[in-house]
Amino acid sequence: MNKPYKIAAKAIIFDRDHVLILRKSEEERTRKETHGWDFPGGGLEPSEPLMDALSREVMEETGLQVKVIAPAYIYDEIQEEKHLIIVKFACDQPWGQVRLSAEHESYHWVPLADLDQGEFPDWMKEEIRRAYRVYTDFRGIERE
Numbered sequence: 544m545n546k547p548y549k550i551a552a553k554a555i556i557f558d559r560d561h562v563l564i565l566r567k568s569e570e571e572r573t574r575k576e577t578h579g580w581d582f583p584g585g586g587l588e589p590s591e592p593l594m595d596a597l598s599r600e601v602m603e604e605t606g607l608q609v610k611v612i613a614p615a616y617i618y619d620e621i622q623e624e625k626h627l628i629i630v631k632f633a634c635d636q637p638w639g640q641v642r643l644s645a646e647h648e649s650y651h652w653v654p655l656a657d658l659d660q661g662e663f664p665d666w667m668k669e670e671i672r673r674a675y676r677v678y679t680d681f682r683g684i685e686r687e
């Protein structure tokens with residue numbers, strides 16, 4: 544059976560040694576079984592380039608503009624209903640005032656030093672660590 548593709552772009556945004564993590568709204572959390580944490584981003588609209596989707600979704604979900612550094616991680620899963628591909632980009636230099644959409648209830652600039660103690664799923668922590676390596680390598684920053 545041919546499954547439809549869903550392609551999404553998500554942003555792992557750094558501000559020096561902090562990373563931006565969103566908390567899904569209660570409605571989103573109860574709608575499906577979820578750990579409730581999120582990176583800003585989402586699926587492509589028809590005929591929309593990946594990078595345009597990234598900046599559109601980041602703006603819609605956070606009100607921020609960011610500088611994209613480079614892809615950091617690709618999540619690729621054949622699910623029951625669809626083939627899901629999510630490209631995660633390391634980003635920095637967030638600019639603007641945070642304004643959340645109805646999808647999220649709060650945002651957290653999490654210090655990287657506190658990541659291990661956070662209640663985020665292990666795979667999110669791993670994606671953040673990878674994106675942080677991309678961020679520090681590209682920007683020539685000493686790692687924490």
Ligand SMILES: Nc1nc2c([nH]c(=O)n2[C@H]2C[C@H](O)[C@@H](COP(=O)(O)OP(=O)(O)OP(=O)(O)O)O2)c(=O)[nH]1
Nearest residue numbers: 575576577578579580581618620627629666667670
């Ligand atoms: N299990 C797992 N899911 C991952 C990884 N990387 C990654 O982007 N995902 C994606 C796939 C799922 O769409 C989503 C699972 O998180 P979730 O429990 O919040 O599920 P969800 O269906 O509410 O996801 P979404 O609306 O945020 O896309 O995260 C990973 O390494 N492991």
